[in-house]
Amino acid sequence: MKKAVVLVSGGMDSAVVLALAREAGFACHALSVSYGQRHTSELQAAARVAAAMGAVEHKVVTVDLRAIGGSALTADIAVPEHDAGERLDEGIPVTYVPARNTIMLSIALGWAEVLGADDLFCGVNAVDYSGYPDCRPEFIAAFERLANLATKTGVTRAAAGEPGLQVHAPLMRMSKADIAREGTRLGVDFAQTVSCYQADGDGRACGRCDACRLRAAGFADAGLPDPTRYAPGAESR
Amino acid sequence: MKKAVVLVSGGMDSAVVLALAREAGFACHALSVSYGQRHTSELQAAARVAAAMGAVEHKVVTVDLRAIGGSALTADIAVPEHDAGERLDEGIPVTYVPARNTIMLSIALGWAEVLGADDLFCGVNAVDYSGYPDCRPEFIAAFERLANLATKTGVTRAAAGEPGLQVHAPLMRMSKADIAREGTRLGVDFAQTVSCYQADGDGRACGRCDACRLRAAGFADAGLPDPTRYAPGAESR
Numbered sequence: 001m002k003k004a005v006v007l008v009s010g011g012m013d014s015a016v017v018l019a020l021a022r023e024a025g026f027a028c029h030a031l032s033v034s035y036g037q038r039h040t041s042e043l044q045a046a047a048r049v050a051a052a053m054g055a056v057e058h059k060v061v062t063v064d065l066r067a068i069g070g071s072a073l074t075a076d077i078a079v080p081e082h083d084a085g086e087r088l089d090e091g092i093p094v095t096y097v098p099a100r101n102t103i104m105l106s107i108a109l110g111w112a113e114v115l116g117a118d119d120l121f122c123g124v125n126a127v128d129y130s131g132y133p134d135c136r137p138e139f140i141a142a143f144e145r146l147a148n149l150a151t152k153t154g155v156t157r158a159a160a161g162e163p164g165l166q167v168h169a170p171l172m173r174m175s176k177a178d179i180a181r182e183g184t185r186l187g188v189d190f191a192q193t194v195s196c197y198q199a200d201g202d203g204r205a206c207g208r209c210d211a212c213r214l215r216a217a218g219f220a221d222a223g224l225p226d227p228t229r230y231a232p233g234a235e236s237r
Numbered sequence: 238m239k240k241a242v243v244l245v246s247g248g249m250d251s252a253v254v255l256a257l258a259r260e261a262g263f264a265c266h267a268l269s270v271s272y273g274q275r276h277t278s279e280l281q282a283a284a285r286v287a288a289a290m291g292a293v294e295h296k297v298v299t300v301d302l303r304a305i306g307g308s309a310l311t312a313d314i315a316v317p318e319h320d321a322g323e324r325l326d327e328g329i330p331v332t333y334v335p336a337r338n339t340i341m342l343s344i345a346l347g348w349a350e351v352l353g354a355d356d357l358f359c360g361v362n363a364v365d366y367s368g369y370p371d372c373r374p375e376f377i378a379a380f381e382r383l384a385n386l387a388t389k390t391g392v393t394r395a396a397a398g399e400p401g402l403q404v405h406a407p408l409m410r411m412s413k414a415d416i417a418r419e420g421t422r423l424g425v426d427f428a429q430t431v432s433c434y435q436a437d438g439d440g441r442a443c444g445r446c447d448a449c450r451l452r453a454a455g456f457a458d459a460g461l462p463d464p465t466r467y468a469p470g471a472e473s474r
Contacts, residue, residue: 063300068348099347102387106343110336111305134387142386146379150339150371 001027003117004168005108006055008032010045011195012188012215013123013171016179018053019186020170021121028121030055031111033104035097036066041203045194052189061107065097101134105143105167112165113151120147124169125179140169176218184224191227200231207234238264240354241405242345243292245269247282248432249425249452250360250408253416255290256423257407258358265358267292268348270341272334273303278440282431289426298344302334338371342380342404349402350388357384361406362416377406413455421461428464437468444471 004026008014021028030050032043043060050058101124108120124135133139148154148164157164171179183190195215196205205212207230219226241263245251258265267287269280280297287295338361345357361372370376385391385401394401408416420427432452433442442449444467456463 059304061301061304063344064298065344065347067296067298068344068351097347098350098389099343099387102346102383103340103343106336106340107300107302107305109339110302110334113335114305133389133392136386139383139386142379142383146339146376146383149373149376149379150336152335152370155370 001025002119003027003029003056003112003115004119004121005029005031005112005115005117006121007104007108007123008046008050008055008058009123010042010047010049010193011123011211012183012190012193012218013125013179013195014046015049015053015188015190015193016183016186017121017123017170018049018055019183019188021119021168022054023186026119026121028053028055029111029115029117030058031108032058032060033107034060034062035100035103036064041199041201042194045192045203048192052192059111061111063103063107065100065103068098099134101132101139102143105147109147109151109165113153116153118153118157118164119166119168121168121170123171125171125174127173127175137169137172140167140172143167175221176214177221180218180222180224184222189227191229195228202229202231204229204231205234206231238262239356240264240266240293240349240352241356241358242266242268242349242352242354243358244341244345244360245283245287245292245295246360247279247284247286247430248360248448249420249427249430249455250362250416250432251283252286252290252425252427252430253420253423254358254360254405254407255286255292256420256425258356258405259291260423263356263358265290265292266348266352266354267295268345269295269297270344271297271299272337272340273301278436278438279431282429282440285429289429296348298348300340300344302337302340305335336371338369338376339380342384346384346388346402350390353390355390355394355401356403356405358405358407360408362408362411364410364412374406374409377404377409380404412458413451414458417455417459417461421459426464428466432465439466439468441466441468442471443468 004021006018006021006028008030032046126136144167154164194203195211197209197211198206205228241258243255243258243265245267269283363373381404391401431440432448434446434448435443442465
């Protein structure tokens with residue numbers, strides 16, 4: 001069985017990615033990067049998701065991005081909330097963590113090299129998060145190219161004329177509704193996942209941040225019941 | 238004054254890079270990445286170097302690469318020692334830390350974005366460390382390309398038709414002797430720097446690892462006295 005490193009955040013997207021990687025026949029080594037995010041309940045969700053979806057192992061690597069700040073998710077900046085029906089902010093939101101996907105993929109790359117894995121999976125998605133520059137197909141392609149130049153594995157494969165490291169972003173072109181449907185098909189228990197930017201200690205969602213709104217709209221658009229656990233007082237759906 | 242993020246490890250190479258960035262007129266924000274390396278005395282050296290060379294500030298970001306292992310510098314693998322005159326190992330040495338430069342540059346990129354800096358400096362060098370895939374010019378070029386796709390800064394600059402982020406590796410084609418001479422010209426106090434892979438708690442060098450041998454040979458080839466502080470019992474030069 002070929003090994004893959006799968007970035008698992010604890011949110012709904014990466015749970016579906018893990019299920020897809022398993023379906024494709026990979027032995028999945030789940031990786032969560034703890035970057036000082038406020039929503040530590042996501043990491044607990046990541047461990048539950050990894051176990052439920054049959055990952056070989058789950059590792060957490062800590063990188064303290066609070067030292068550099070710059071995001072509502074790591075610094076003392078308020079997470080924006082919205083009234084239901086309000087348009088989402090245009091441009092790059094304050095929840096953008098500078099270079100986050102570059103940093104997380106870099107750590108995944110290091111682990112892949114240690115494991116001898118040629119495949120990395122991540123839940124990057126260009127449809128709902130088009131405001132994040134590191135969620136675009138051209139970013140993933142550039143990272144894959146870098147990965148093959150940066151590592152022993154890449155250099156060895158290239159010398160042997162073999163295909164090198166691959167970075168898979170299977171959700172790239174899916175809408176949130178597509179992701180909800182795909183996860184449902186694969187048996188993902190979305191109640192175990194946490195997407196909220198400011199979930200409470202028990203992993204219950206606020207219902208008001210961008211992540212909550214996109215997630216709820218995804219289930220609604222797919223015509224599926226929303227299994228999210230909301231905190232008492234969360235905005236009713 | 239334009240801002241730059243300069244990766245400073247505490248070794249002789251990055252001390253010279255910092256001096257070069259200052260000479261080029263940048264306000265230098267020094268960054269050390271603590272990745273669980275054995276040689277923590279390097280981080281103390283980094284703080285001394287940053288202060289001595291006039292950095293605006295010095296930040297340490299921790300990323301625990303011991304969780305993924307795979308290198309003599311982060312896992313329980315012996316650092317190789319050599320007799321004087323012995324040829325260095327061919328191929329990629331066990332002191333290679335998987336994806337290390339990718340990870341360190343990614344964190345530097347995140348900080349650059351927070352600071353509004355368009356320039357990153359690192360001490361990557363292809364001459365003495367050609368066994369490390371992430372020390373080659375094509376790696377730096379691929380990272381620069383990625384950086385401009387990954388970030389708000391890159392996207393904004395591209396939209397305005399302006400030059401984007403630049404990754405400078407001014408030592409890329411220099412020999413260790415060139416670096417020793419260049420640092421001497423710029424007034425770098427090399428006695429403050431620690432290159433040894435297994436320096437003692439006081440930052441004194443072993444004289445036997447690859448890093449010690451390359452450094453000593455650099456001063457010798459440049460016809461300069463070796464200012465390195467060696468531990469008692471270190472191999473005499």
